[in-house]
Amino acid sequence: MTLISLKAQTDSLPSTFTSPYEAIYNHLNYLQDENHIPAQAAKSLFRGDRSQREINNLAVELKQVLDGSGNFINMDEVPKSAEYYDSLSRRNRYVLTKDFPEIYVQKYGDQWLFSEYSVDQIDRLHKKVFPFGTDKLLNILPNLGTTKYLGLHLWQYLGILILITLGFLIHLIFTVVLRRILFAVLHKYGKIDLAxxxxxxxxxxxxxxxxxxxxxxxxxxxxxxxxxxTNLILLVHALVPFFATFFFYRLVDILGHYMKRMADRSENTLDDQLVPLVTKVLHVFVVIVGFVAILRGFKFDIWPILTGLSIGGLAFALAAQDTLKNFFGSLMIFIDRPFQIGDWVTSGDVDGTVEEVGFRSTRVRTFRDSVMYVPNSVISNSMVDNHGRRQYRRFYTRLAITYDTPARLVEVFVKGVEEIVQQHPDTRKDYYNIFLNEYGASALEVMLYIFFKVPDWNNELRCRQEIMLEINKLAEHLGVRFAFPTQTLMIEQAPGQKNLTPDYNQTKEEMEEELKSFFNKK
Known part of the structure; x- marks a missing residue:
């Protein structure tokens, strides 16, 4: 009950109240256990056409609303001036508590009373503070015992015991009975990992x-x-959103688990990229909402905090500009979609497979099996070479054959390599280049420039091996020898040996005749 330090009262009971203090004091004073006179307390209320019994009940209900909601009225703060003026409403009125702005005393002529509007709201507020018919317990529990022990009535101790027992039973039902039922149901439908x-x-x-x-x-x-x-009500009002935050946080985990399973079934890798980000967004949202609800449960005024954040927004933005850059970088990645989870990307010193795109950074698994965390602001503003978006995978090499290979054999060999490319199931048939391309330092070099239509690097390596093995078999069959870097030392003139220097005794006209005969043979 509301605690008020009272002085000795005169024998005469007042009927008019010339200040907010007198009206409120009269109401609370004559509803104390040791001074319980509802009819006198009801004189502080605007009666209207209500009967004495109705106004008495409303006076008691108003006291119960204040006590049940944990609102302690400090009489030292209540104005005693008959001309008190509320600058906010611009009227002669005084609001008792900010929790119930509709409950206030107002000046009528020369006296102060709980306003007509406030009296009309008492029934509604009483049902709000005592929902689900719990107001009926206010008439039942006190009959269980009114003797006081250590400041509490016997019925209050019984009520506390009932509350603890109900809490224990509810916890037992949910954590043991209901858990076992749900566990059995989930196991029956194959949701073992979820259970x-x-x-x-x-x-x-x-x-x-x-x-x-x-x-x-x-x-x-x-x-x-x-x-x-007051303290217990504040505590339980904060505990409700506190436990609710944990509950919804875990529900987000379940939702993320199902979204991940659905993404695994989808061929679109964008789903794999969105699932962890959506889960993190929901986690942050639940935590923020829960934190605000807990503050409101403790009756903290969050508007000054929000105002302070807006005033310090510039300083916050300057201090967190890198974080904001990374956040907007992640948005640009999702909008432009330069890569997806599983793509092999190269960007500056970054070379590996994308594993996750987060708020701040992108996680890349390198080919050394290490993990690189690249800030999104960096990768969104850099040139990214996405190897995972390739339609075809190029294979370029040079086949070095010995200089003593006859020209006709080179032609046959090149045609054979072309046929190998045509017959392979994973090569691109409409575009390739296989030609004798260069005279190397120690070999004739045949350029092999082809493409594979395969989804990943492992299949690319398999196709390379298959093509190279077929070329080796072809070379063995035709008698083509592959060259390796060599140097031949030739002595043009040595004692007892034929001179290796060519003898060019033909005239220009004779050489032109030889040229004509060469082309006429074709």
Whole structure:
């Protein structure tokens, strides 16, 4: 109950109240246990055409609303001036508590009373503070015992015991009975991983949330002393969103688990990229909403905090500009989609496979099996070579054959290599280049420039091996020898040996005749 330090009262009971203090004091004073006169307390209320019994009940209900909601009225702060003026409403009125702005005393002529509007709202507020018919317990529980022990009535101790027992039973039902039922059902439908991984983390906070909700409903009925009631109500009002935050956080984990399974079934790798980001966004959203709800449960005014954030927004933006750059970089990655999870990308010093795109950075698994975390602001502003987007994979090499290979054999060999490319199932048939391309330092070099139509690097390596093995078999069959870097030392003139220097005794005219005969043979 609301605690007020009272002075000795005169024998005469006042009927008019010339200040907010007198009106509120009269109402609270004559509803104390040791001074319970509802008819006198009701004189502080605007009566209208209500009967004495109705106005008496409303006076008692108003006191119960204040006590049940944990609102302690500090009489030292109530104005005693008959001309008190509320600058916000621009009227002669005084609001008792910010939790109930509709409850206020107002000046009528020369006296102050709880306003007509406030009296009309008492029934509604009473049902709000005592929902689901719990207001009826206010008439039942006090009959269980009115003797006081250590500042509490016997019925209040019984009420506390009932509340603890109900909480224990609810927790037992949810954490043991319901958990086993859900576990059996999930196992029956093959959801074993879901049951093992998520059931306990979800059921426990849900059970505690229900207990906190029950306590928030029943504690007002106990009509505890002001200090205890105020702090307990604040605590349970904060515990409800606290446990609810844990509960919904775990539900997001379950949602992420199902989204990941659906993404694994889809061929679109964008789903694999979106699932972890959506899960993180939902986690952050749940935590922020939960934090704000907990602050409101403790009756913290969050508007000054938000105002402070807006005033310090510039400083915050300057301090967190790198974080904001990375965040907008991640948005650009999702909008432009330069790569997806599983793509092999190269960008500057980055070379590997994309594993995850987060708020701040992109995780890349290198070919050394190390992990690189690249800030999104960097990778979104850099040139990215996405090897994973290739339609075809190029294979370029040079086949070095010995200089003593006859020209006709070179032609046959080149045609044979072309046929190998045509017959292979994974090569591109409409575009390739296979030609004797260069005279090397120690070999005739045949250029092999072809493309494979395969999805990944492993298949590319397999196709390379198959093509190279077929070329080796062809060379063995035709008698073509592959060259290797060599140097031949030739001595043009040595004792007892034929001179290796060619003898060019033909005239120009004779040489032109030889040229004509060469082309005429074709």
């Amino acid at each position: 093992n991984q998520f059931l306990n983390p979800v059921v426990r906070p849900f059970s505690l949330m229900i207990i906190a909700l029950l306590a928030s409903i029943l504690i007002p009925v106990l009509q505890l002393p002001p200090f205890a009631a």
